[in-house]
Amino acid sequence: MTVTDSWDMPLRTRLLVRALNRSRGSDRMLVPDEIARSRAWFAPTRIPYTWVTGPVPAGVEIAGTSFAARDGQSIEVRTYRPRGAPGDHLPALLWFHGGGWVLGNTRGYDPICAWLADRARVVVLNVDYRLAPEHRAPQAVHDCVDATRWAASGASDPTGAGWRGGSLGLAGDSAGGNLAAVVAQVIRDEGGADIAYQALVYPAVDATMSSESVALHAEAPILTRADMDAFLAHYLGDAEDALDPLDPLVSPLHAEHLGGLAPALVQTADLDPLRDEGAAYAAALRDAGVDTRHTNYPRVPHGFLSFPGATRVGVAAREELVRWVRDHAYDGGLR
Template sequence: MRFFRACWNTGVVTATDSWNMPLRTKLLVRALNRSRGSDRMLVDDEIARSRAWFAPTRIPYTWVTGPVPAGVEIADTAFAARDGHRVAVRTYRPRDTEGEALPALLWFHGGGWVLGNTRGYDPICAWLADRAHVTVLNVDYRLAPEHRAPQAVHDCVDATRWAASEASGPGIRHIGLGVAGDSAGGNLAAVAAQVLRDEGGADLAYAALVYPAVDATMSSESVALHAQAPILTRADMDAFLAHYLGDAEDALDPLDPLVSPLHAEDLSGLPPTLVQTADLDPLRDEGAAYAVALREAGVEARHTNYERVPHGFVSFPGATRVGRASREELVGWVRDHAHHTRLG
């Protein structure tokens, strides 16, 4: 309850009040800022705490995050990555679908390739499974700084190939496969789609990128304009990329498409892609640019920019005016593309 009491402690005026957000969004952002402090140093203790924490799926937390539908069965499994490491996967499947092969959606969580965990995405993943009638596979890919780029990419590509194979079990339909994720997870979904197009192993029906990080050069106008934005700042982005790329001689260049899918030489042949951006987000312009570049390459792409919300808003729909609309767009995109191709 301490978190929610902080939301309503409005006696002190902060920089958050200068942002053109609805009051309930400002209150949540203020509470999150107080819980993390003024600067994100990404020291070991903070990384460990963030990776372990997730909002409980009960009232009052679900007033903000959205509930976990009762009609979804949540379980855990794993697959063997290319190096033999067992990568955990949290699964979400509509109940009463035993014996039915459902198309799979691979979800890659956000957190700057450093933070986050799969359980924190139970509300949105279960909701997608319930509303789109798919099995969601929430991949616990390996995180930096212990595992530098492109290890997370490898895990996500391997997870998608596993989902497309018989190894994933009889309950997964191997067509209508999609990749999706938010923030760093959106980056991984975009990169995985490019790798799978080039190297094979899975045929994707669609991708859905939620405020994705697609340009590690951080040169877009919104990065400068929203350098001190709520939830995600330029300093945060610098810290995340420093952990993800590292400084070894063989570190990936920020222009490498394995880090910056916007800078791939060829975007043709990619699956239909939804890009959702937040207006008060440093990542806004690069997400928009990626959608434009996809369309110019002949790829079906839809871009929707949601106004008056910061980065991360899809994870707290109850604290925004557009969270429900963004989720409805997302589930519609998944449902329409996952079930468009039929067996036989």
């Protein structure tokens, strides 16, 4: 019996995890060439891949745009808009992708971002923020804060159709969930946008890695403690001015106060090292008076929202995410 087989997952989930474990190299986060290859890969949006990732709805137009970050660097944004939606009628949702602040790309999130755009009737702005180790913390935070303020200005995509520049949503998975949580705190404190809601999908919110689930699931499928150590080593670095793991720009769970933040959905995976810190953040938000919903999904590992076809609960988790976005994106029930 393999390590994967020993986990309490449905057979189809175990088979996918086993295939993913075989395909990823042991030095994928140590050698620059391997990091580059990992960043560039994404599952094609065609059968049989979409049996696992979910299809990209035909009713969504995918395009691209960009904005200038605070240092003048042009940051690409992949946009998803329901076809036929009028002008600037739709609200916007900023999506920050996962990958430990080191890996990942916007193309790999076409299935979930297009699905959100189609089902929730929002314009999804998938931000290609800069990655470590070339760009250490807090560069990713700065890029995502700048993206949020740019979106709040009511910018436009290449088709000339913009989005409502008022209330915005923030969402992301894993490291992207970390960035969404951090951006919500920075915008609350410094202004520049009106945040209507946040959706944090198995977020990394405590860089001290001291929660019980980190030890319990140190050898978990998809994400291990060794992976987490490598990601944080790249993201924080070892320079004298490196951010402390307790800094709220890295660990939003350790912010001095959490009151006044936008309503939050927190989704966690039961077989995930990040499970307990996600649950702790949801509890801390609730204790601070923030409207918070937390759902822990059983028998699934980290990353499960990206492969709903290989789980029993992936579709339900996506439906919950869509309901949360749709219910909070519109004022007065406007559709």
